[in-house]
Amino acid sequence: MKKEYTNGEITVVWQADKCIHCGNCAKGLPQVFKPREKPWIQMESASSEEIAAQVAECPSGALSLKD
Numbered sequence: 001m002k003k004e005y006t007n008g009e010i011t012v013v014w015q016a017d018k019c020i021h022c023g024n025c026a027k028g029l030p031q032v033f034k035p036r037e038k039p040w041i042q043m044e045s046a047s048s049e050e051i052a053a054q055v056a057e058c059p060s061g062a063l064s065l066k067d
């Protein structure tokens, strides 16, 4: 499953099958990455810079940025 979330400036690509459930995203930026909510990535809750920095901390590649 592949989904995209955008704030109009950057787009986060989510590939569920790659996720190793390390928790980095929800710990690092809990106002954006909310695994229990829908949508689980809430792009309006932080700046593009903060979201991009957190996406870069995903060890599995489940989160990435669309060029």
Ligand code: SF4
Pocket: 018, 019, 020, 021, 022, 023, 024, 025, 026, 057, 058, 059, 060, 061, 062, 063
């Ligand atoms: S940081 Fe990446 S691998 Fe870890 S829980 Fe979040 S999406 Fe999954």
